[in-house]
Amino acid sequence: xxxxxxxxxxxxxxxxxxxxxxxxxxxxxxxxxxxxxxxxxxxxxxxxxxxxxxxxxxxxxxxxxxxxxxxxxxxxxxxxxxxxxxxxxxxxxxxxxxxxxxxxxxxxxxxxxxxxxxxxxxxxxxxxxxxxxxxxxxxxxxxxxxxxxxxxxxxxxxxxxxxxxxxxxxxxxxxxxxxxxxxxxxxxxxxxxxxxxxxxxxxxxxxxxxxxxxxxxxxxxxxxxxxxxxxxxxxxxxxxxxxxxxxxxxxxxxxxxxxxxxxxxxxxxxxxxxxxxxxxxxxxxxxxxxxxxxxxxxxxxxxxxxxxxxxxxxxxxxxxxxxxxxxxxxxxxxxxxxxxxxxxxxxxxxxxxxxxxxxxxxxxxxxxxxxxxxxxxxxxxxxxxxxxxxxxx
Numbered sequence: 001x002x003x004x005x006x007x008x009x010x011x012x013x014x015x016x017x018x019x020x021x022x023x024x025x026x027x028x029x030x031x032x033x034x035x036x037x038x039x040x041x042x043x044x045x046x047x048x049x050x051x052x053x054x055x056x057x058x059x060x061x062x063x064x065x066x067x068x069x070x071x072x073x074x075x076x077x078x079x080x081x082x083x084x085x086x087x088x089x090x091x092x093x094x095x096x097x098x099x100x101x102x103x104x105x106x107x108x109x110x111x112x113x114x115x116x117x118x119x120x121x122x123x124x125x126x127x128x129x130x131x132x133x134x135x136x137x138x139x140x141x142x143x144x145x146x147x148x149x150x151x152x153x154x155x156x157x158x159x160x161x162x163x164x165x166x167x168x169x170x171x172x173x174x175x176x177x178x179x180x181x182x183x184x185x186x187x188x189x190x191x192x193x194x195x196x197x198x199x200x201x202x203x204x205x206x207x208x209x210x211x212x213x214x215x216x217x218x219x220x221x222x223x224x225x226x227x228x229x230x231x232x233x234x235x236x237x238x239x240x241x242x243x244x245x246x247x248x249x250x251x252x253x254x255x256x257x258x259x260x261x262x263x264x265x266x267x268x269x270x271x272x273x274x275x276x277x278x279x280x281x282x283x284x285x286x287x288x289x290x291x292x293x294x295x296x297x298x299x300x301x302x303x304x305x306x307x308x309x310x311x312x313x314x315x316x317x318x319x320x321x322x323x324x325x326x327x328x329x330x331x332x333x334x335x336x337x338x339x340x341x342x343x344x345x346x347x348x349x350x351x352x353x354x355x356x357x358x359x360x361x362x363x364x365x366x367x368x369x370x371x372x373x374x375x376x377x378x379x380x381x382x383x384x385x386x387x388x389x390x391x392x393x
Contacts, residue, residue, distance in 0.1 A: 014282030014299030044215025081244030
């Protein structure tokens with residue numbers, strides 16, 4: 001069989017993971033990235049056990065784990081700093097095979113790019129058009145035109161590929177709140193446990209990174225496109241500077257020019273992730289809010305599953321139908337679950353906040369972990385694949 005070729009549009013985590021998975025199965029791959037270089041804009045990233053199993057399938061789990069940090073425990077606190085729920089990372093690892101690992105996004109992206117041939121990475125290649133006549137897709141881009149056997153749209157929330165081939169699909173929808181992300185300078189005594197603190201229409205969370213740094217994030221219910229009166233750092237100090245320890249100390253250790261702010265969106269469910277020989281992957285297919293920390297994790301699952309489906313049959317269109325059957329119900333269910341958690345986290349009416357916090361405090365840890373099994377219990381495919389009940393909840 002002649003070597004098959006794939007064009008991946010988008011050089012983020014999902015696109016690079018798909019390129020690695022196909023490259024290691026003998027495909028000729030090219031990754032088109034519109035930016036002038038392959039670089040991740042962001043702060044930290046949480047890799048849950050399901051993502052690490054996907055990285056194991058790519059042969060990268062050990063290398064990525066070495067770049068990250070593992071906390072002893074984490075959980076949720078109320079506005080006064082009292083624990084509502086706690087999770088032992090050792091118990092997480094015992095149940096699901098891996099602990100929660102946190103690392104810099106840039107480090108993960110670097111590990112992925114290094115696993116690919118340099119000539120397959122094509123920065124500065126903005127895609128202007130994608131066509132699919134059912135026989136062979138065509139991609140017009142800054143470097144010319146590609147006519148591969150397969151196109152993977154991994155180009156994010158506002159995907160060019162999705163707009164070209166799913167023109168009637170609903171666009172991204174605003175979740176109702178904005179987010180700030182930041183990384184502290186190294187701390188002499190960083191917190192030993194991570195936490196998300198729930199307030200009224202606001203949240204502040206933190207978790208450990210290597211080298212004594214902490215990855216912090218915050219949310220506030222605001223209209224889309226709202227801007228801070230002064231700087232984003234000043235806005236964080238105004239909103240969160242008097243919150244329970246260690247929040248003030250963490251904010252004091254954040255460089256004032258290192259705060260990123262993004263309004264949060266998710267994607268209404270698509271009727272299909274595939275169109276002929278074109279497949280959507282990651283945020284292009286199922287952008288979700290970050291409340292479960294599953295955005296990149298699901299993109300990694302997508303990449304491994306897609307490669308397996310393509311490996312199982314020489315018929316690309318049949319393989320993509322299998323991929324759609326397996327990934328769409330699962331990822332859309334997780335998108336809905338993440339949205340529901342975000343609604344709870346952003347509650348602002350005092351009676352509702354009291355009820356939420358009381359319910360969280362009374363829920364046993366084992367019940368919380370059990371509820372996460374459909375998400376974290378995913379395993380990489382190694383045989384004939386079928387969707388399971390837990391994947392469609």
